[in-house]
Amino acid sequence: xxxxxxxxxxxxxxxxxxxxxxxxxxxxxxxxxxxxxxxxxxxxxxxxxxxxxxxxxxxxxxxxxxxxxxxxxxxxxxxxxxxxxxxxxxxxxxxxxxxxxxxxxxxxxxxxxxxxxxxxxxxxxxxxxxxxxxxxxxxxxxxxxxxxxxxxxxxxxxxxxxxxxxxxxxxxxxxxxxxxxxxxxxxxxxxxxxxxx
Numbered sequence: 001x002x003x004x005x006x007x008x009x010x011x012x013x014x015x016x017x018x019x020x021x022x023x024x025x026x027x028x029x030x031x032x033x034x035x036x037x038x039x040x041x042x043x044x045x046x047x048x049x050x051x052x053x054x055x056x057x058x059x060x061x062x063x064x065x066x067x068x069x070x071x072x073x074x075x076x077x078x079x080x081x082x083x084x085x086x087x088x089x090x091x092x093x094x095x096x097x098x099x100x101x102x103x104x105x106x107x108x109x110x111x112x113x114x115x116x117x118x119x120x121x122x123x124x125x126x127x128x129x130x131x132x133x134x135x136x137x138x139x140x141x142x143x144x145x146x147x148x149x150x151x152x153x154x155x156x157x158x159x160x161x162x163x164x165x166x167x168x169x170x171x172x173x174x175x176x177x178x179x180x181x182x183x184x185x186x187x188x189x190x191x192x193x194x195x196x197x
Contacts (some may be wrong), residue, residue, distance in 0.1 A: 007035040008062075011069055013091040015062035030059040030084055033123050033154055036181045038063065041191060042070040044176060046150055047119065049073050054117045056108050056134065057125025061088040061101060068097035073119075077103045078111050109133035113141035120151045128159040139169055142196050149196040154178075155188045170194045 004016050015032045047053065049072030055063045058077025068075045075097075079085040085105040092098045104111070109130050113120075120138065122131075142149060150173065153160060164170060172194055179189040 003035055004032075007066065011065050011096050013061065013065050013095050014087075015060040015065075015091065030057075030081070031123070032059060032062040034181070035062075035066065037154060037178050037189075037191070038066045040176050040178060040181075041152065042067055046152075046193070047071040047073050051119050052076065052114075052116045053119040053121060054078070054113065055121045057123070058088060058103060059084055061091050061095070061103060063121055063123075064101040064103075065091065065095050065097050068100040073100070075101045076114070076117065077101070078106050078108055079103060080105070080107045109137070111137065113138050115141060115145035115147070117141070118147055118149050120149065121154070122152065122156075122160075123154045124157060124160070128157070128163050131160060131163060135167060138196075139167075142169070147196075151194045151196070153192045153194070155190075156192050157188070161192065164192070164194060169196055171197055 008015055047067055051073040053064065053067055053073060053075045055075060055077040058064060058079050061077055064075030064077050067073060077088060079088060082105055085103060088103045092101060092103065095101065108126060138149070174193045176191040176193070178191065179185050179187065182189055
């Protein structure tokens with residue numbers, strides 16, 4: 001049994017595998033963040049039990065289940081694909097950290113960021129065009145309820161990075177290198193962290 005399956009078993013969920021049935025030019029396939037990357041994120045010290053994470057394009061819920069179990073924080077995932085959302089809810093019915101994780105079937109660009117959310121996670125869930133709309137919603141929430149918000153971008157595309165560097169309110173905070181976890185030394189294997197201070 002590999003690490004992905006071991007963690008799924010420990011967390012009492014089923015999140016392995018890729019799903020691109022409803023993928024198109026704006027919304028990308030479901031592919032879970034590798035657990036070894038999530039271990040690095042959990043060890044960063046940027047999540048604790050008082051934090052609330054919003055996972056954009058949460059898929060079957062892996063990020064929320066893992067980080068909530070590891071840190072005690074709360075997690076909310078949004079997923080536009082009804083079929084994958086149902087898989088997340090099925091996982092929630094038996095998951096180890098189910099009491100701290102919830103999901104909503106909604107499109108990211110239509111979702112208003114709740115004021116309790118102070119962490120946002122992205123694993124290239126959608127196009128940069130949709131990211132513009134999502135960022136506008138995040139900034140609206142930030143101005144309505146000023147608070148420190150961290151945004152985490154795993155395996156960011158050049159288009160994402162170029163856009164994020166133009167958002168005046170965002171400050172680059174740090175990055176978590178992950179290329180040593182995989183064989184090819186891919187420069188995209190990292191988590192870029194931005195902050196709304």
